[in-house]
Amino acid sequence: MNEASLAPRARPVAAVIRQLRGRFSDRCATGQALRDQHGKDVSFHPLHAPDAVVFAESTEEVSAIARLCHAASVPMIPFGTGTSCEGGVAALHGGICIDLSRMNAVLEIHEADFDCRVQAGVTRKQLNAALHGSGLHFPIDPGADASIGGMVSTRASGTNAVRYGTMRESVMSLEVVLPDGEVVRTGGRARKSAAGYDLTHLFTGAEGTLGIVTEVGLRLHPLPEQIAAARCGFPDLRAAIDAVTAIMQTGVPVGRIEFLDAQQVEACNRYAKLGLPVMPTLFLEFHGAPESVVQQVRVAEELAAEHGGVGFAWADTPEARSRLWQARHDVWWAALALRPGCQGMPTDACVPISRLSEAVLAARADVEELGLTAPMCGHVGDGNFHLCVVVDPADADEMARAETLNARLMRRAIAMGGTCTGEHGIGYGKIDFLELERGASMRVMAAIKQALDPRGVMNPGKVLRQRSV
Incomplete structure (x- = not known):
């Protein structure tokens, strides 16, 4: 690498890479394929590859890498498995990706x-x-x-x-x-x-x-002494979500309570060759002593029936539980399989449970109005639900409609006293909505960032708007 021929901005990066190669040898990689692998998560967000990837094996090595990068004001991006959804691993300003996968003790x-x-x-x-x-x-x-x-x-x-x-x-x-x-x-x-x-x-x-x-x-x-899983279909979205609300407000100590809408159920049937009734469906799990689990199941079944639930089925052996849960575990890949070659835009709203039915119904109406493919699922026991919008990033019109859907969903959740992300995080994909949600407290976050990272080298451009580094 001829550092004298590089643009001034690239020279510090080249110097750091040279020092990293000297210390880490083949654990400092600059091949394009590996860099690309570390510059994109599982979602639709575009690839932003780092300049190099270093595989650290100890805290001491991470510290040494950080000292080199900090001294040269070169960005650092931590990397685990790359399964995030909001562009959190994208190297927006280039720099060094620190892969921690070998630190697995x-x-x-x-x-x-x-x-x-x-x-x-x-x-x-x-x-x-x-x-x-x-x-x-x-x-x-x-x-x-x-x-x-x-x-x-x-x-x-x-x-x-x-x-x-x-x-x-x-x-x-x-x-x-x-x-x-x-x-x-x-x-x-x-x-x-x-x-x-x-x-x-x-x-x-x-x-x-x-x-x-x-x-x-x-x-x-x-580990729970006993685990039972159950599944139940409902005639429409409102009935399914109202059943969730009733179960939670009754105080049934469910271990999990998950929701799939009819389109997601159909996608899972196609993907995994299942035969589930194509209707909004709840998946539940109950943990505890055997007699307690049986009582929990009975109460949940009664509440589901009061809201039009049909086909309530439950199982308590590991194999049978796995069969009941298979559809829920397949949702991401099943949704993507609806449109081969496209990518997923996973939304992530969370609202107070009393507003959940309203939020879910409004989201489904938006999907239909905008003409998008967007199966819905959710960890609805705590008010968190997702639309997996299956999009073609090369179709500008479709992307614009998908962005409109996401913006409506985020703004509505915030207006309901909820949040723009229940679990996916902000990355760089949701900074606008974080600012809407948090308002003046963004200044406090910026002050903390400035105090700990005055050079702006730690995963720049994520969570907070970032000046160039």
């Missing part, structure tokens, strides 16, 4: 205290495999086999959030590399603390804009 499991400590590259499935036989599990399930560090950074949740909460409730402590390479540790193993600012939860949900999470302390939960 489960460091400690404290069975008596229901907690553990892991490196950021451990995935949720790897963690649960390590917990096998302990009687404990990590219940946060965003669908994809995401890395724990990525789940911390986006404050992920998923299907079990209605019972176990989100990553916000699960994260007890963090090890974080700050933009200048300094390593800080936050939180601890105590179940509560009133000691100083809550830095653990400052970094949880920061999407890699304040530092790079390298280790995580997590709260674990006992």
